[in-house]
Amino acid sequence: MVQKKIKNNTMNIYRFPTKDNWKDLVKRPVLEQQEISGLITEIFTEVEKNGDKALIEFNKKFDKANTQRISVSKEEIEDAQKQIKDELKQAILQAKENISIFHASQKQEMQKIETTQGVVCWRENRAVEKVGIYIPGGTAPLFSTVLMLAVPANLAGCKEIVLCTPPDKSGNINPAILYAAKLCGVSEIFKTGGAQAIAAMTLGTESIPQVNKIFGPGNQFVVAAKEYAQRFGVAIDMPAGPSEVLVIADEKAVPEFCAADLLSQAEHGSDSQVVFITTDLKVFNETINAVDQQIKELPRNEFAAQALENSSFILVNSLEEALEFSNLYAPEHLILAINDFEKYIPEIQNAGSVFLGNYSCESAGDYASGTNHTLPTNAYAKNYSGVSLDSFVKKITFQHLSKQGLRNLGKTIELMAEAEGLFAHKNAVSIRLK
Numbered sequence: 001m002v003q004k005k006i007k008n009n010t011m012n013i014y015r016f017p018t019k020d021n022w023k024d025l026v027k028r029p030v031l032e033q034q035e036i037s038g039l040i041t042e043i044f045t046e047v048e049k050n051g052d053k054a055l056i057e058f059n060k061k062f063d064k065a066n067t068q069r070i071s072v073s074k075e076e077i078e079d080a081q082k083q084i085k086d087e088l089k090q091a092i093l094q095a096k097e098n099i100s101i102f103h104a105s106q107k108q109e110m111q112k113i114e115t116t117q118g119v120v121c122w123r124e125n126r127a128v129e130k131v132g133i134y135i136p137g138g139t140a141p142l143f144s145t146v147l148m149l150a151v152p153a154n155l156a157g158c159k160e161i162v163l164c165t166p167p168d169k170s171g172n173i174n175p176a177i178l179y180a181a182k183l184c185g186v187s188e189i190f191k192t193g194g195a196q197a198i199a200a201m202t203l204g205t206e207s208i209p210q211v212n213k214i215f216g217p218g219n220q221f222v223v224a225a226k227e228y229a230q231r232f233g234v235a236i237d238m239p240a241g242p243s244e245v246l247v248i249a250d251e252k253a254v255p256e257f258c259a260a261d262l263l264s265q266a267e268h269g270s271d272s273q274v275v276f277i278t279t280d281l282k283v284f285n286e287t288i289n290a291v292d293q294q295i296k297e298l299p300r301n302e303f304a305a306q307a308l309e310n311s312s313f314i315l316v317n318s319l320e321e322a323l324e325f326s327n328l329y330a331p332e333h334l335i336l337a338i339n340d341f342e343k344y345i346p347e348i349q350n351a352g353s354v355f356l357g358n359y360s361c362e363s364a365g366d367y368a369s370g371t372n373h374t375l376p377t378n379a380y381a382k383n384y385s386g387v388s389l390d391s392f393v394k395k396i397t398f399q400h401l402s403k404q405g406l407r408n409l410g411k412t413i414e415l416m417a418e419a420e421g422l423f424a425h426k427n428a429v430s431i432r433l434k
Contacts (some may be wrong), residue, residue: 135163198214248319288313
């Protein structure tokens, strides 16, 4: 391994690492779990005990914000509309339209299937009635996440959409978040962030209603709080934590583009992670140099530089090897900056969202192409999907057996129930057949 200094921080460079070393290379930066778990338990206990009062105190403690009330008023929402420039409003509207088109296409027609003559089965969707969406604020208020979560929630038919997001030091919410929330039909908006917001939506307070399922990305404390919420019977979308991207490049890649994509994720925060893999030494060196140059121009270069400490630049022998590493890493975002990307699509097993070719920048998916940007991180792409229309619905199965249908299937059920020693199950059929 070679380490290169960038603005007093370290970039990790690996040339042809052996597979024995891959296990260490795919590790993410983590905080001490015991430390996180203890704090999450304390926060949930405090919110359960003191409700809104606890949230106001947590706003002071964690966000240095003075909030007299947790709820966002109609006046605040109306004022926010006036603060947004028309150009940004138009951009948000276009993004909303594309997100709506893509997610509406995921609706499926109900089909009734006759599995045996007289036995008809089908499945119907029902929206999750009350959903909570968490929108990170802090150093980057993610109003785009409002679109990504509230648009499919509305399309699915969720009756109540509750939004929580941290206030600034003046106790206000970013106007773009408020504008997007109203545009997308959010029911109520509340000034609370971090693990305490997840606790509030899980347990309910005087102001914040208890919800059935919680959505949204966040830092490791938010992820831990979402996992803790499941103990109270509240579902979550997925463990979506600090952002990450893996870029695979060949000799046709544009180093400046690759560097820009890496930094676009690194600037999210110091706990983000980026990985660059290439088969070409020239592209390898030029991308590293481009990162070095571009980071100097970023307003958030301090966050990006810290993220690079936990990031890797890897030179490998083949694209097959690069994809094998990628499947082990299971990135939130995967960019194939390669010439013949169609050929390698079947090799992708684990990824949240994939960007193909030199012009498919990850930022497109973050904002406006139409796909959802709430995606599994920390290798959860091995067993989770990103948010979709399905995330906001439950699927209920139905069956109807006619008298003849039960006759046709009854003997099979009786034999199976008897073999399992469940004679009441058998009798429920036998009594009907007599």
